[in-house]
Amino acid sequence: MATISPARSAFLHGQWTPADAAALYGVGDWGKGYVSVNPAGHVAVMPTKDPNRQIDLHEVIEGLRERGIHTPVLVRFNDILTHRLKEIRGAFDAAMAEQGYAGGYSCVYPIKVNQQRHVCEQVASLAVELNFGLEAGSKPELLAVLGLSATAGGPGVNGMPIICNGFKDDEFIETVTLATKLGRNIIPVVEKFSELELVVKHARAYGIRPKIGLRVKLSARGAGRWEGSAGVRSKFGLFVSECLRAVDYLKAHDMLDCLNLLHCHVGSQLYDIKVLKNAVNELAHVYCELKKMGAGLSMLDIGGGMGVDYDGSQSAWSSSINYTVQEYAADVVYRVKSVCDSAGVPHPRIISESGRAMVAYSSVLVMDVLGTSKFENTLDTEAIEKALAKETQPPKPVLDLLDAYRSMTDRNLLEIYHDATQARDEAMSLFSLGYMSLPMRGVAEQIFWATCWRLLEKAGKKGELPEEFEGLPELLSDIYFCNFSLFQSMPDSWAIDQLFPILPIHRLGEEPTRRGILADITCDSDGKIDHFVDKRVEKKTLELHEVRPAPGSEADGVVGVEPYYLGVFLLGAYQEILGDLHNLLGDTHAVHISLDDHGGWEIDEVIEGDTVEEVLAYVQYDVPDLKKAMRLDIEAACRQGRLTLAEGKSLLKYYDDGLEGYTYLEG
Numbered sequence: 001m002a003t004i005s006p007a008r009s010a011f012l013h014g015q016w017t018p019a020d021a022a023a024l025y026g027v028g029d030w031g032k033g034y035v036s037v038n039p040a041g042h043v044a045v046m047p048t049k050d051p052n053r054q055i056d057l058h059e060v061i062e063g064l065r066e067r068g069i070h071t072p073v074l075v076r077f078n079d080i081l082t083h084r085l086k087e088i089r090g091a092f093d094a095a096m097a098e099q100g101y102a103g104g105y106s107c108v109y110p111i112k113v114n115q116q117r118h119v120c121e122q123v124a125s126l127a128v129e130l131n132f133g134l135e136a137g138s139k140p141e142l143l144a145v146l147g148l149s150a151t152a153g154g155p156g157v158n159g160m161p162i163i164c165n166g167f168k169d170d171e172f173i174e175t176v177t178l179a180t181k182l183g184r185n186i187i188p189v190v191e192k193f194s195e196l197e198l199v200v201k202h203a204r205a206y207g208i209r210p211k212i213g214l215r216v217k218l219s220a221r222g223a224g225r226w227e228g229s230a231g232v233r234s235k236f237g238l239f240v241s242e243c244l245r246a247v248d249y250l251k252a253h254d255m256l257d258c259l260n261l262l263h264c265h266v267g268s269q270l271y272d273i274k275v276l277k278n279a280v281n282e283l284a285h286v287y288c289e290l291k292k293m294g295a296g297l298s299m300l301d302i303g304g305g306m307g308v309d310y311d312g313s314q315s316a317w318s319s320s321i322n323y324t325v326q327e328y329a330a331d332v333v334y335r336v337k338s339v340c341d342s343a344g345v346p347h348p349r350i351i352s353e354s355g356r357a358m359v360a361y362s363s364v365l366v367m368d369v370l371g372t373s374k375f376e377n378t379l380d381t382e383a384i385e386k387a388l389a390k391e392t393q394p395p396k397p398v399l400d401l402l403d404a405y406r407s408m409t410d411r412n413l414l415e416i417y418h419d420a421t422q423a424r425d426e427a428m429s430l431f432s433l434g435y436m437s438l439p440m441r442g443v444a445e446q447i448f449w450a451t452c453w454r455l456l457e458k459a460g461k462k463g464e465l466p467e468e469f470e471g472l473p474e475l476l477s478d479i480y481f482c483n484f485s486l487f488q489s490m491p492d493s494w495a496i497d498q499l500f501p502i503l504p505i506h507r508l509g510e511e512p513t514r515r516g517i518l519a520d521i522t523c524d525s526d527g528k529i530d531h532f533v534d535k536r537v538e539k540k541t542l543e544l545h546e547v548r549p550a551p552g553s554e555a556d557g558v559v560g561v562e563p564y565y566l567g568v569f570l571l572g573a574y575q576e577i578l579g580d581l582h583n584l585l586g587d588t589h590a591v592h593i594s595l596d597d598h599g600g601w602e603i604d605e606v607i608e609g610d611t612v613e614e615v616l617a618y619v620q621y622d623v624p625d626l627k628k629a630m631r632l633d634i635e636a637a638c639r640q641g642r643l644t645l646a647e648g649k650s651l652l653k654y655y656d657d658g659l660e661g662y663t664y665l666e667g
């Protein structure tokens, strides 16, 4: 027997409150103190985890709308980012103080996780205070990071650490060498032996003592989706034998003191802390051995991988993690300390490249629901009787269906389900054999779905679902069409089935009476979300509210919907930059929101999303050519009388305005 949802039980036990909504969507579990539901039934964001300093997300969206900025919009909370960085700093400081660790700690931000200038600038601006740094994994990233560190850390060897991973060519390393001469605290991490030769070559040519890092291929394997990042078959790093060769090579060039850092990266979103412990342990042993051979080592870089608890379950599976930031810090410090202490080696500065953990929490996508598609849960029996009366011989299965629907009581649910299913199957075969009309088939389907709805409702009220009904909620669920592109805004949902918490950002004081899946506005059938976070089981439908018609919208015969906004949370890591232009839906608008000094919030920055013109140009269209082609065509149509001049003018105006507009639907 499946247990029923909290929505149902709250319904049974009294008045629905915003607290029920918070429990239903697990806000307290995955929100980690940054998200809650306020008494108005709106999502509230607490960027510093202080319940007295809340930002009403619905109020932000309404405020943006008044300023002409429409959903979909990505809201970045600067104060969450700051708080998160300080939390990581604090966790390591506490662990080091508690365990008497003398080596220090720095977190470096791998900008590949989110290269948006505003995000990187904010990290860079905090780097000096927190003793953090930046990491680059490619040539464009290196150039960005060099620019960013110019304004933030200032020159000088004590400036923020800059770590360079990834493949490096001659020009890359020459640039790094010159940046060292400029005064940057920059450390190229050697991924393959030839890079070491280049580092030595340029250092000698320019007369500098570089800081050099080595990435080691550990035998400890990663786990989960990114397990290929580590282990002997990994794409990156030097075998231990190659590390030893590197030591000899550097010694021969009188540069062994330049070997400053040892690096590994076991994978992203490490959900099991054991994997990390094993890797850190092995890396620390290699560190101590190389140190004893005379290497000038002073930094141990444990790479990225600190995970995020996307579903709030705190468990060892891919959408979650079985540890906290505090445990992560305590375990790392403990491992490094015990290995170094027993080897008699001074504690190194620990470096982690925890990109996801730094930025995931700070971005939320808010999108509007454009409409729904659903099975009716009510039945107009009178209308059905009228339709049946028109038939000379009403089909038996349809009469059976109606009969089953009417004779349902609280005690015969399974029996009714079996009868209705059988009658529906009979109706479908009659139709296929040509013995039943299309309108009658329509009636049969209508009764069947209404029967299923009532069954589910009655079973739900009894407290538990019979096993045979377990598929019903999914089968009967609605489709909510949402104004966004999955491929642009949450690509990992499509690519690797990553779960993100999603819930309405308002109306949370009302019980959500519908269940739905979400569909985006691309024409791709993959552009949908049909798995949702839940602490216990993965939900295949999301509890949602009935979308209401917009007041007065029926005037021209087309019913619009009242704004209904959904928020997708924890989108700060990887999603923005992995997003693509599927269906030419471009970047969404992005806004930066900060707490102000008076207990409210303010808009720091508005970054307008792509226009249609911009995405077309990106795929090599010449926009003036397109406009010209349309104009000529419209002129010809007007000449030939297919369009009036006024119609031609309107069409041209829509075309021109459309090119300048947002790639999403603008309400």
Ligand SMILES: *Cc1c(COP(=O)(O)O)cnc(C)c1O
Binding pocket: 110, 112, 113, 137, 165, 265, 267, 268, 269, 303, 304, 305, 306, 353, 354, 355, 356, 357
């Ligand atoms: C991707 C990557 C990271 C960041 O990993 P997270 O899981 O985001 O912490 C760190 N270091 C290297 C070398 C990487 O490739």
